[in-house]
Ligand SMILES: Nc1ncnc2c1ncn2[C@@H]1O[C@H](COP(=O)(O)OP(=O)(O)O)[C@@H](O)[C@H]1O
């Protein structure tokens with residue numbers, strides 16, 4: 001303890017004296033700062049209450065403190081645990097006490113003599129009305145709790161496959177055949193290869209096969225090979241060992257194969273796989289083992305593979321841009337998805353299901369197709385298949401307040417009017433052989449995700465005013481889709497005024513554009 005300050009006349013104190021003083025000042029401090037304080041003796045009798053405590057007496061049914069002090073605590077303070085603290089000798093540091101006087105945050109400590117024997121207890125009322133004084137804390141706590149539950153629910157929803165085989169809409173012979181094959185392969189654990197043009201529903205079907213398989217409860221993990229830069233693909237697939245790199249990757253990272261363990265991995269656009277990685281992928285498929293980058297340890301995995309491509313893999317094998325051994329490894333159970341143009345009888349149910357989904361996502365009312373709109377849809381040749389159909393319907397639904405969509409709302413070019421450059425298409429089911437993986441700047445011609453409306457060759461031969469108008473319409477549609485139909489927000493995104501947007505929306509509904 002500090003020695004007396006210079007100039008102080010106080011005599012030096014013994015250690016015992018200091019302790020006694022410390023106990024005394026702490027007692028006084030608590031008595032003053034706590035909302036209330038009481039001391040109870042060995043026999044549970046109240047021997048003293050603080051000034052603050054007196055305020056609770058009326059609520060407990062006492063007018064004068066002399067009626068209260070001297071009583072056994074459990075007789076005058078309902079639900080008290082002071083007697084229990086005295087009997088057990090153990091403190092109750094924080095507790096909520098509720099009785100007819102209200103709810104209190106309390107603390108109860110045993111008092112001991114020199115020999116350590118319990119001689120009583122001290123009770124502190126730290127807070128009254130904790131339900132309001134502690135409210136910010138309680139609100140924060142319950143908000144965090146809610147956020148945690150939301151995040152857990154979202155995670156579960158993301159891991160749950162979004163699709164079922166029945167959700168693959170279509171009753172045409174071609175669609176029924178696809179569903180029959182999908183059900184059959186779902187019952188096996190073999191590799192599945194989904195072939196078909198872009199937008200024909202390969203990804204949807206991959207989800208559905210997983211959901212109908214014995215692995216449904218385990219993860220479904222997608223790698224879109226065309227979307228991952230070539231230099232990052234290996235780490236994406238196989239992961240990175242801790243310490244292999246500095247910086248963000250220092251701690252290492254699991255690859256998609258590891259994340260899909262016990263579940264299904266969906267290798268989308270497998271035709272875009274760079275040749276050197278094809279050999280590594282083949283090894284993984286054969287051995288069911290992955291080796292993270294910078295590690296020399298192999299990790300056993302148990303993963304079912306579903307691969308998809310819109311490219312003609314046999315032609316790529318012939319050209320030498322796809323390994324034959326990998327092709328045969330993947331081509332165990334191929335399913336070929338029909339083009340929309342080859343199952344036009346499914347157009348109406350597909351449009352109906354898509355309009356349903358569009359309404360649900362955008363919060364706009366459900367819109368139906370008028371007869372002339374259906375006729376127009378049936379005349380289009382749908383190079384972008386169901387994805388293109390979805391885009392056309394979404395644009396129409398967002399561009400007009402009408403509940404019935406007419407042909408004039410649909411921004412499609414009738415097949416007959418399409419410029420010749422758009423017309424030639426492979427006559428086989430397979431798309432034309434695409435060039436090997438293009439540099440990141442040049443989008444592969446067979447990749448309408450980026451240009452959903454028409455292949456770039458068609459764009460190139462349009463009269464310029466028309467191309468500009470279509471580009472504008474598409475930008476507006478995408479902005480409206482991004483903002484859920486909110487026109488002010490869409491105008492902001494496009495960097496134009498709301499008035500200009502309305503003007504252009506009017507123009508977009510004009511069939512002459
Ligand atoms: N048979 C179908 N029934 C309902 N929606 C479909 C069907 N096929 C495709 N779609 C929808 O069309 C869009 C493109 O499908 P997707 O599976 O991504 O095609 P792909 O992978 O072949 O390019 C998605 O919005 C998908 O939900």
Ligand SMILES: [Mg+2]
Pocket residue numbers: 199202203268
């Ligand atoms: Mg796809």
